Amino acid sequence: SQQGEEDPQALSIQEGENATMNCSYKTSINNLQWYRQNSGRGLVHLILIRSNEREKHSGRLRVTLDTSKKSSSLLITASRAADTASYFCATDRTSGTYKYIFGTGTRLKVLA
Amino acid sequence: DTEVTQTPKHLVMGMTNKKSLKCEQHMGHRAMYWYKQKAKKPPELMFVYSYEKLSINESVPSRFSPECPNSSLLNLHLHALQPEDSALYLCASSRIGGGTGELFFGEGSRLTVL
Numbered sequence: 284s285q286q287g288e289e290d291p292q293a294l295s296i297q298e299g300e301n302a303t304m305n306c307s308y309k310t311s312i313n314n315l316q317w318y319r320q321n322s323g324r325g326l327v328h329l330i331l332i333r334s335n336e337r338e339k340h341s342g343r344l345r346v347t348l349d350t351s352k353k354s355s356s357l358l359i360t361a362s363r364a365a366d367t368a369s370y371f372c373a374t375d376r377t378s379g380t381y382k383y384i385f386g387t388g389t390r391l392k393v394l395a
Numbered sequence: 396d397t398e399v400t401q402t403p404k405h406l407v408m409g410m411t412n413k414k415s416l417k418c419e420q421h422m423g424h425r426a427m428y429w430y431k432q433k434a435k436k437p438p439e440l441m442f443v444y445s446y447e448k449l450s451i452n453e454s455v456p457s458r459f460s461p462e463c464p465n466s467s468l469l470n471l472h473l474h475a476l477q478p479e480d481s482a483l484y485l486c487a488s489s490r491i492g493g494g495t496g497e498l499f500f501g502e503g504s505r506l507t508v509l
Contacts, residue, residue, distance in 0.1 A: 298433075313496075324503070325500035325501050326438065327489075328497045328499070373498070380450075380451070381450070381451070381489065381491070382451055383496075383498060384440060385430075385437035
């Protein structure tokens with residue numbers, strides 16, 4: 284069963300534009316993570332935000348978390364063609380179970 | 396060394412075959428995971444091992460049999476699979492306690508069942 288739903292399912296933008304993708308989840312969480320997956324490859328961890336945090340930055344990435352709305356957003360600023368990938372949020376409901384469940388994902392295409 | 400190594404990268408097997416997928420990490424992580432991913436879908440959790448003991452089995456059919464022989468190795472034994480089991484199988488590892496919860500993934504084993 285999936286914990287997170289992401290939107291949009293697919294996003295196509297021009298290089299240099301910002302990309303925003305959203306993740307909504309169903310139950311309370313311990314933390315929320317974002318991962319990137321290039322086509323047919325393994326996933327790469329981007330950023331983690333804890334349930335008591337509201338915003339976090341890492342380079343061109345900005346993540347927000349609204350636990351009252353059970354949602355998170357990932358903003359990629361000044362996108363590059365190399366950012367073309369699928370992006371997934373992942374949540375674990377309870378600390379210590381290590382049960383990470385992935386959202387449905389957003390397929391991002393950045394056009395050069 | 397921040398790598399998770401999966402072998403083989405590709406595997407084709409018949410429904411009567413027995414094969415195994417292997418995963419290895421040397422980061423000292425004591426949690427290891429198997430995920431299954433179909434095309435254009437998110438990874439689905441199958442199994443979690445913590446301290447070499449199976450802690451989570453997400454109601455996976457018994458034709459998939461996991462094994463964690465030591466803290467660095469994770470195997471997935473496959474027997475009597477169905478064509479719908481064709482997918483990318485991803486192994487991951489993470490620290491237990493005191494860490495960020497970050498999962499480190501291998502590149503996956505792409506399985507085709509004929």
